[in-house]
Each structure stands twice: as C-alpha cells, then as structure tokens.
Amino acid sequence: MSDETLDLYLQQGMYGPLETKPDERHLFLGSLRERVLLALTKGQVLRSKPYHEAEQAFKRNKHISLLINGELQYQSYSPYVKMANRNGVPFKVVSDLQFHTPLGLIIAADSAVNHESIYIQDDIFNRSVLKS
Template identity: 45%
Template sequence: MSQKKLEDVLKHGIYGTPDTLPEERKLFLGTISERVYLGLTNTQVRQRGIYQEAEALMKEKQDIHLHINGFLSYPSYANYIQTANKYSVPFTIVNDGYDTPLGIVLAAAQALPQQDNIFIKDEDFYNDLPDNERES
C-alpha cells in the first residue's frame, strides 16, 4: 500500500468521511443548494401560517424532505410539521450548532435541474440578511 493511500485510510478512520461543500451544508441546514426547492428565512418561518409555495411543494413532490432550523421555537415551525405530516413528507430538525439565516429548507435527495430562484423575496426575507448582503 502506498504512503498516500495509507495516510488517507488513517485520516478517514480518525476523522470520518470528509464533508463535501461544508459551508453550503451549514447554510442550507445539512443539504446543498443544488438540491433545494425552497428556502425560507427564520423571520419568514416565524410568520403566522405557512407559505403557499411550501405547501404546494410538499403536496406535489414525492422526493421532498423538510429541514428545520432547530434554533427556532416549536410554535414557529409547528404549521410546517403539521403540513409535512399531512402529505407524508419526512422532516429533520437540525441542531448542528451553526448560525444560519434559514429556518426552513425543502430539498430533494438528489440534484435538481437549475433553479432560477429558491427564495421568496418578500419584506421578511431581508430581515435575516446582514446589511452588506441586502439588495438595494
């Protein structure tokens, strides 16, 4: 066995499988952008009710998974869990310790065709972005 191969096997044994795109996974609650149907910010999730776009996706997509930011309070995302249960959509509450402006991510298990926009850019969308990332 070559020295490089031996080092790779040892690193894998000690540290586990290396994560692909770790910064994207931190932002998108454990998934990557190419799998995302829809992302909602923490403020958008805290609003009463549920976004119609989110419910429509849960109703029509078979391969969808709901990722929830575990730092939000349960009443903030309870409607999303109830809707996910209604349409038999699996969900995960993500408590990985990373600070992300996203509260809900609806994603597929595999990569999706190129999406124009995965966010709903209403007035609540901009509340969670740092000042330097807001559009004028």
C-alpha cells in the same frame, strides 16, 4: 502506502469520510443548493401565517424532505411539520452547534432539481442577511 495516503486514511477513521461542499451543506441544513426547492429564513419561519408556497411544494413534489433549523422553537415551525405530515413528507430537525445559518427551513429533493429561484423574496427576506 505513502505518508499522505496514510494520513488521509487516519483522518477519515477519526473524523468520518470527506464531505462534499461543506460550506454549502452548513448553509442549507445538510442539503446541497442543487436539491433545494424552497428555502425560508429564520424570520420567515417565525411569520404568523405559513407560506402557501411551502404547501404547494409539498403537494407537487415527490421524494422530498423538510429540514428545520434546530435553533428555532417548535411553535414557530409546527405549521410546516403539520403540512409535511398531511402530505407524507418526512422532516428532520437539524442542530449543528458549530455552524449557524440564517435559514430556518429547507424543502429539499432527494436528487438535484436545480431550481433557479428558491427564496420567497418578501419584506422579511429583504431584511435578512441573505439579501443580495
């Protein structure tokens, strides 16, 4: 076994297997861009009225999950959890203290869907750091 192979083996033993696209996974709360159906910024999740597009995504798609940024307070995302529960969609609160993302909520498929537009580009989105 070469030194390089041995080092890789030891690194994976200590820190876990290598992860594909780590920066993308940090941005999208552990998911990949190709799986995202809808992404809301933290500010959009804080909006008093939940987005209708989220309800549509829950109703129209199977084999999806709801990923929620753990930095948010429960009362801000509880309407989305209730929507997910009504539609039989599992959810997970993602807390990663090392990395911060401007996204507050992701609705992601179990496999690649490659949706071209995943953001609701309203006034709240336009004030976010994601604005291009």
